[in-house]
Amino acid sequence: MPDVRIPASPVLTDTEAAALDAHWRAANYLAVGQIYLMANPLLTEPLRPEHIKPRLLGHWGTSPGLNLVHTHLNRAIRDRDLDALCVWGPGHGGPAVLANSWLEGTYSETYPDVTRDADGMARLFKQFSFPGGVPSHVAPEVPGSIHEGGELGYSLTHAYGAALDNPRLLVACVIGDGEAETGPLAASWHSNKFLDPVRDGAVLPILHLNGYKIGNPTVLSRLPEDELDDLLRGYGHEPLHVTGDEPLAVHQAMAAALDTALDRIDTFQRQAREGRSPERPRWPVLVLRTPKGWTGPAVVDGLPVENTWRSHQVPLTQVRDNPEHLRQLEQWLRSYRPEELFDPTGRPTAQVLSCLPEGEHRLGATPHANGGLLLRDLPIPPLEEHAVPVDKRGNALHEPTRVLGGLLAGIMRDTARRRDFRVVGPDETASNRLDALYEVTAKAWQGEYLDTDENLARDGRVMEVLSEHLCQGWLEGYLLTGRHGLFSSYEAFAHIVDSMVNQHIKWLRTARRLPWRRPIASLNYLLTSHVWRQDHNGFSHQDPGFVDHVLNKSPEVVRVYLPPDANTLLATADHALRSRDLVNVIVAGKQPSFDWLTLDEARAHCARGAGVWQWAGTEEAVDGDDGPDVVLACAGDVPTLEVLAAAELLRHHLPELAVRVVNVVDMARLMPHGEHPHGMTDFEYDALFTPDKPVVFAYHGYPWLIHRLIYRRAGHAQTHVRGYKEEGTTTTPFDMVVRNDLDRYRLVMDVIDRVPGLGVRAVALRQAMADVRTRHHAWIREHGTDLPEVADWTWTG
Structure with missing residues (x-):
């Protein structure tokens, strides 16, 4: 399969290329404006110091590349009538995603005071990284987002979680070359071994190589191209390259690469769904190589900026006090020719908007990014079907998590047709006594099968991989797009996802304050194989501190439960699985332990707490x-x-x-x-x-x-x-x-x-x-x- 670079013959007509370029320039203009301007949004008068924000915050370097991706995804979604979601991985790429949300109209629909005209543009600019405004990164406030822009390393695993059990959904995932250096992202490439082309959607990774982090080159951008291709092929992907810095040529190459990738995805899914392809697909990956800070200032104060690490954040500083920097900023903004992009009232021109999809097909309007819109109540069987009898307290023994496993199996059975419940864990489902699940479903697996394998299936809804990061990321993506799940882990190793649960808690706390964000199913942890019964594994497996970590977080979001027996665990799990917008941590043993409370007593005790x-x-x-x-x-x-x-x-x-x-x-x-x-x-x-x-x-x-x-x-x-x-x-x-x-x-x-x-x-x-x-x-x-x-x-x- 040949790489795609500059196509031999144009994919786009001159009119199409000009329209895409106009949209891209408009998004770039809006991104720069958000970083710098608090007045004079259309440059209807010469730029003056009082038009500039007193504190210049934000990240420019990645924004042009993100704007390019967004522009071309718009075209593909419109032309192919796709249901699509995009996960924006590169750190603080907020200016780009906000700009595109405003251009497509979803931002103004969500926030009616930020109208799609000059007044709204001024509000869009001023609110960015401004007191009382919005953050500098992609956050819950941004329509169409499910991924916090500060979560470096988790974009790809979130994307795969969103695609699970969403057979019509395309999830594009832009991966920054800085975040590609993280351990979680490196492991996330293996998620394609768990993606079922029949029942799941597709993930299209877009590796954005612009060469630099805050102050250093990035590892993948400096690899020889054949070595990078070998790496990506080793992960099971087929790379398609888009490289360049001449806009119209890059538009042609990007259109060709995206068309090729989507054609291959469509072929893989169609063949699998028709039963003609039992092999795991080699899914495409786009490698987009553009200059960091592309179209921005080339040189500032005699130092190179464009295509260097100096463009990472704010290329021109002290603009209010430095007349030369003010002149350069105005020249930079006018280089996008805003008079061609916006009419005198500040509305985007018809040419700028011509590539946009409509309605819920817009990336900012997809209901998959506001999962509560799609969420259905979980069918939980009556607890009486699974409760243990307590005729004499403290005499009979049961394994609490095995009892819970029966309840989870019942939920898995009752969601078999709708497929909106998953259990994830790092190779410990049976160890944690939840193997009743295997009576209903198997473990998801798209790799090779051997005769000695047990409980593996391409359509399995238990997900095991020996990476807590992947388990957490898959489940977060799954929940944020409107489904339910549970994460089972050995207690001591839940700490591995400390930073990930931090970000999810922050996301939930912020989302709760946004009336347009609908509540989603809670993130439920079952921590077992706990400190007091890790006597066989020893000191390395003995750490109960995840509870301390979680209870430090936003009280409105976090809950921690320590049920003392099997029936209390059932009652606790029932409550947690029905809850919304919470992080529930349940700590319960898997070893035989005494039964203390009847089911009715357990329910009452849980209600009291x-x-x-x-x-x-x-x-x-x-x-x-x-x-x-x-x-x-x-x-x-x-x-x-x-x-x-x-x-x-x-x-x-x-x-x-x-x-x-x-x-x-x-x-x-x-x-x-x-x-x-x-x-x-x-x-x-x-x-x-x-x-x-x-x-x-x-x-x-x-x-x-x-x-x-x-x-x-x-x-x-x-x-x-x-x-x-x-x-x-x-x-x-x-x-x-x-x-x-x-x-x-x-x-x-x-x-x-x-x-x-x-x-x-x-x-x-x-x-x-x-x-x-x-x-x-x-x-x-x-x-x-x-x-x-x-x-x-x-x-x-």
């Missing part, structure tokens, strides 16, 4: 008119087990002690009501935890998180938190809690140490508890298993 388990304490059995003597609090499945075991020890050895057991499933409940919508008022908190009685809190993660959440509560000084404190290794399950002082015996000792007067009265019990811990250390080193009284324990209360 935190509550007293009266059956576990002794407060009512003891004359406790003044409330409990001590509160044993817990959050997480293993801490709950240890607290209940400690409560039972106290019931047996100190029957006169009034013990209250509080379980927290919704971590945000601990926060003040004014700081989080789920937070408790001080009255509610004091009623639950008491304002002055000692609280011993066994927590799943790092103990200081609890202190941070409750530090302003009346009872904070009396609260002692036990949790993970970076004491881990390959050892027995119970030894993990002993190493971190979270075990039942240590908790009993904490109670004795903190209840006034108990230290002297219960000294023998405290000594006995310490002795068990000593015996534990000797036992595991001799037998390799936990103490029988721990391994065989059941709740007898």
Whole structure:
């Protein structure tokens, strides 16, 4: 398949080429205007310092190339009647995408005060990177966007997520050569091994090589062309090149390359859908090589700017104070011949608009970029079909995530025809006990099949790849375009996507403030194989800190749940999967654990978020008119087990002690009501935890998180938190809690140490508890298993 450069014969007529060039020049003019101007948008008078913004912000260098892509996508969409979406990867390319949105009319439809005339153009210019305006990058405020412009490295995985289960959708993805150097982007090229040409849409990567980042050359732009082609072919793509700096010639080459790419995509999909092509397609990739800062100032203050790193941001600085720079800026703006592009009222001319598609086919108007418009409620089977019976608390064992797997399989079954639910994870679906999904669907796979393979299919809706970045990006793209999903991961390695979830949370927070953005399905994490049951994998797999990271973020968007048993996990998942515009983090174990609550109790407990388990304490059995003597609090499945075991020890050895057991499933409940919508008022908190009685809190993660959440509560000084404190290794399950002082015996000792007067009265019990811990250390080193009284324990209360 030959590369496409300057075509031997013109693809465009002179009229078509002139119209595309006019649109491109208009977009370039608008991009420059956004960076510099706050008045005189049509240059109806000589440019003066007061027309210039006092602070010059924005990024010019990538904008001409993005404008070229947008212009040519318009032509292709119009001529082929395509449903299309574009993901704009190159960093802060906001001026270009905003300019094109305004030209096609979607910006004015979304923001009626920014009209498509001179007044609207002035508002468009002034608002850019201006207080009270819009950011300098592609953001939720921009119609047609699903990708935050600051998210370097994630554009291609977002594009593939958008294409999944969207068979009529073309997703173009512009990849900057700077972001192409990132690890996530390098892995994202493998997404084509998971794209089904029958049931999914197509992704057209457009690698934009303009040579430079902020201050350095880019790696891919300096590769010899044959080496770059070998790299892209190795990823499974067939490159089509567009190279040049002479506009009309580049327009011809770009049109030819885009036509060729779309023809090949159409052929691949048609053959696959007719059952004539079982092989994985070698999808096209466009390699667009244009100068950085193309059409901008060539030289400034004697230094080269165009086609260098100096054009990356603002090529001409201090324009208000430097007459020569002001002169150059005016010359630059007038070089686009705005009088040919806009009529005297500031409206784009018919020639500029002639290449545009109409209605929802415009890139800024596609409903796929406002996924809530397409979202349907998820059919969730009745929880009663999957709940476990609880005839006697703390005696029967179930694997909570396996129970959840049955529910997820039911959802997968009920969405088989509509195909709008996916489960993603890094090679851990079966390990995390969710393999009931395979009774309904398989894992997506477009590569070679061997006889030893299991649960692979071209139309599978479970997606596994050993890259958390790809899992996160696929799911984000899927959700933002109106579908549902869940991300299952080992707890310790969720940190790999810390920066990605940051950006998604920021996106959701901003989108919530835009009335035209419709709510989308929440991003749901299931973190399992967690810190307390990674005793076999060891220290490297023991880190519960993702919860801390998420709870630092916008309270209106984030939720963290720690269900203590299987039925509570079902109720929590049901709530999370029905929610909108949130990031829900659910931490639950996959190992056999005790069942504590019936389904009805679990639903009520989840609705409360935190509550007293009266059956576990002794407060009512003891004359406790003044409330409990001590509160044993817990959050997480293993801490709950240890607290209940400690409560039972106290019931047996100190029957006169009034013990209250509080379980927290919704971590945000601990926060003040004014700081989080789920937070408790001080009255509610004091009623639950008491304002002055000692609280011993066994927590799943790092103990200081609890202190941070409750530090302003009346009872904070009396609260002692036990949790993970970076004491881990390959050892027995119970030894993990002993190493971190979270075990039942240590908790009993904490109670004795903190209840006034108990230290002297219960000294023998405290000594006995310490002795068990000593015996534990000797036992595991001799037998390799936990103490029988721990391994065989059941709740007898």
